[in-house]
Amino acid sequence: MVQANELGERFLQHLEKLDRNAADEMISACLREGYDPEVLLKDVIIPSIDVIANKQQNREVVVAQIYVMAKIAENEINKVLIEMPIKPRTKGTIILGTPMGDYHGLGKKLVATFLRLADYEVMDLGLSVNHFDFVNMAIAFNAQVICVSALLLHTALGITQIRKELDARGYDHIKLVVGGALFNFNPALKDKYGADAMAPNALDAVRVIKELTGGD
Template sequence: MNQELLLKLSECVEFGKINLASPYPPNMKGQPGADEYTKEALEAGAQPSEILDELVAAMGKVGQKFTENKIFVPQMLLSAKAMSAAMAHLKPFFASGAVQRKGTFIIGTVFGDLHDIGKNLVAMMVEGAGWEVIDLGIDVKIEKFVEAVQQHPGAALGISALLTTTMVNIQPVIEAVKAASPDTKIIVGGAPLSAEFAASIGADAYGKTPQDDIVWLDTLIA
């Protein structure tokens, strides 16, 4: 029974079925979604860690499809929202320590930049991959990045920028963070950035897609 519920949950996340009220995808309209199936699985005795493993696997499929251009941002957002609906039921187990996260990932859009769709997508996908995510929001000042890193020792940091006029603001953030916490690993991303630019400003990695961030983060704990 649990396995059947977990399979249905996995399908809901993979195809973006958030809850019973959600009309998407059309072929699953009127059916329960990730929200209901997670609740049902827990009530049926499924272990929170089992459910998390299922979510991580489902989001892995979503990330792979996106990388291969088989789905696009709207479908990916729906999957991420379905995953978030499921994760809401697991939050008490994370708080109690019954389920362990892989680590902590801090993310924010650099100061001067108000764009958040890409940042939000990365945050949701990384959370779905089993990480605790601290989202600092948009227009994040240098001091706030430094403070967050100091409050969460051992956390990795992601910095986003969507404009050529704000991408230059990332370097002073990296310099300040590295001065305060030399061991902090930093990944950067956003439409105008490149691997070459990331290397030139002292970042440890560049993420073109959310899946890139997840793969890189997993190497930190391998």
């Protein structure tokens, strides 16, 4: 079976060429041949997205290219997710979304996946979520944690509004966990926006939430 790093290089080339069909054929073939979907996600698709994000940082690609690459990557993430085993979720409920005005969804999707794989029930409220909806849903579903994925500076204020709303309504025991490019660039923003914790990636999101909620 082909090694994950070789597959990663191939997948990255397909993304860079904006070749949706080649990316799709490659991932479909891997799944047909019995490749572990979790390995495909962690060692092939995510590292390729990281390379593209870095290129964007260095202005080697433009927004239009990023848009198409993100769409191709998202399609393949969805395809892989369908193949992942669904286990009974017993570790508690987590509310997840992006702040109002933020339409970056790839990181959120990965965080939801890794939390589900770690047996959390994740209610993904989607993109551009009002702070009242985060809080109302957390209360209604007795969630232990609200997770906010924030990539844009100008919309991250929604996180402070969630904190204020939780405190004002006497639900300050519900933990607020943040992540996304914004916090990877500047982890200190976590305190500025009143979050309890941040994590730099989806794997660490699971670790941080376990620590906060006392899970094993």
